[in-house]
Amino acid sequence: MRTQVGIIGAGPAGLLLSHLLHLRGIDSVVLELRGREQIESTIRAGVLEQGTMDALAEAGVGDRMKTEGALHHGFELAFEGKRRRIDLTGLTGKSITVYAQHEVLKDLVAARVAADGKIFFNVSNTSIHGIESDTPSIRFTHEDEEHELYCDYVIGCDGSQGVSRASIPAALRRDYERVFPFGWFGILVEAPPTSDELIYARHDRGFALVSTRSQTVQRMYFQCDPKDRVENWTDDRIWAELHARVDSLEGHEVVEGRIFQKNIVGMRSFVSTTMQHGRLFLAGDAAHIVPPTGAKGLNLAVWDVRVLTAALVAFYEESRTDLLDAYSETALRRIWRAGQFSYWMTRMMHRLDDASPFEQRLQIAELEHVTTSRAAATAMAENYVGAVAV
Numbered sequence: 001m002r003t004q005v006g007i008i009g010a011g012p013a014g015l016l017l018s019h020l021l022h023l024r025g026i027d028s029v030v031l032e033l034r035g036r037e038q039i040e041s042t043i044r045a046g047v048l049e050q051g052t053m054d055a056l057a058e059a060g061v062g063d064r065m066k067t068e069g070a071l072h073h074g075f076e077l078a079f080e081g082k083r084r085r086i087d088l089t090g091l092t093g094k095s096i097t098v099y100a101q102h103e104v105l106k107d108l109v110a111a112r113v114a115a116d117g118k119i120f121f122n123v124s125n126t127s128i129h130g131i132e133s134d135t136p137s138i139r140f141t142h143e144d145e146e147h148e149l150y151c152d153y154v155i156g157c158d159g160s161q162g163v164s165r166a167s168i169p170a171a172l173r174r175d176y177e178r179v180f181p182f183g184w185f186g187i188l189v190e191a192p193p194t195s196d197e198l199i200y201a202r203h204d205r206g207f208a209l210v211s212t213r214s215q216t217v218q219r220m221y222f223q224c225d226p227k228d229r230v231e232n233w234t235d236d237r238i239w240a241e242l243h244a245r246v247d248s249l250e251g252h253e254v255v256e257g258r259i260f261q262k263n264i265v266g267m268r269s270f271v272s273t274t275m276q277h278g279r280l281f282l283a284g285d286a287a288h289i290v291p292p293t294g295a296k297g298l299n300l301a302v303w304d305v306r307v308l309t310a311a312l313v314a315f316y317e318e319s320r321t322d323l324l325d326a327y328s329e330t331a332l333r334r335i336w337r338a339g340q341f342s343y344w345m346t347r348m349m350h351r352l353d354d355a356s357p358f359e360q361r362l363q364i365a366e367l368e369h370v371t372t373s374r375a376a377a378t379a380m381a382e383n384y385v386g387a388v389a390v
């Protein structure tokens, strides 16, 4: 089997890359560990920056996002019983859209299928070969048969647990990591929205985020011990915790409803450099992870794909390799910017058990600053909407 670009992973990065290449007449094949139903129903990200919306619209998969997604022009910061608004559009001229990642995936899979794109779901034993030669290949098993896909380039879009990153020799790689001593307890709730905009709350009991999915389904998170168990949290205990952390002194309360999903995720910051070696390139979570506080993970994956698409188009249309050669350096500029912002926001909003009372009190000083100084609020808003120069 042969194609021009072999892509491992049908997450947002792999599917969007495959479709953008197709629109420029470049063939690709996508190999995915899981089934179509599974990838289309895994609940993850939901905040899309303007650049991500533009990329999806450019790829012709933005229609449902535009009609069903909710445009947000700001968000609220809650602390000390107060709620203060960060006016994203007023400060930056840009907004964000709340549209669930699994809906983005449904749109991308549908577009690939409609274009006769080749996606192998439920593959196993994926391995990468010959990346230092001009004829790399990917071996995999599909429906009990072994295959070898020959290609010009292999793109590892296989997330944090994939095989691609390890195919770059350890001697050439440098990994940077910070594991946080807390996680997020996430719930999906049948209820009307608590607020028109997202609420990020800092409380002595820990962080909480009230986010929305639609007029009838809401997504909420609160800081927890990453080793805690979902079974330890009854619905009553969850609501008590959310009320304590988010309800304001002015009487705004979290709206309760039927909880139909609960999960716990760990939090870490991670960047692996280099993102390329020979004919192998990494994109998205395969190369970097951010804590979800700044809502950057999916957006960074889309950014990598945009950089990589331009580089591959330059190669196929003009035989240029300069953009491919510069890929890792170009992508990493934005990755470190977003990594710093996500880390900063995480440290400002969470209960830091490893911090002194002095440092914990500084969180309040910082929140006062970003919610009263236009310059500080603008810096936060620019980072949040992704309107930063890199």
Ligand SMILES: Cc1cc2nc3c(=O)[nH]c(=O)nc-3n(C[C@H](O)[C@H](O)[C@H](O)COP(=O)(O)OP(=O)(O)OC[C@H]3O[C@@H](n4cnc5c(N)ncnc54)[C@H](O)[C@@H]3O)c2cc1C
Binding pocket: 008, 009, 010, 011, 012, 013, 014, 031, 032, 033, 034, 039, 043, 044, 045, 046, 047, 048, 101, 123, 126, 157, 158, 159, 160, 161, 162, 163, 186, 265, 283, 284, 285, 286, 292, 294, 295, 296, 297, 298, 299, 300, 301
């Ligand atoms: C709870 C939570 C909330 C989040 N919230 C946000 C948010 O609000 N905003 C935001 O921007 N980001 C958010 N993120 C992060 C975002 O979901 C990820 O950054 C995004 O999914 C990265 O896309 P990707 O395509 O790089 O990787 P993935 O989505 O992880 O896709 C990788 C794919 O590769 C497949 N794969 C793995 N190994 C192999 C293999 N060996 N062979 C073949 N296929 C393989 C996997 O099955 C998977 O489908 C959140 C994440 C979590 C967990």
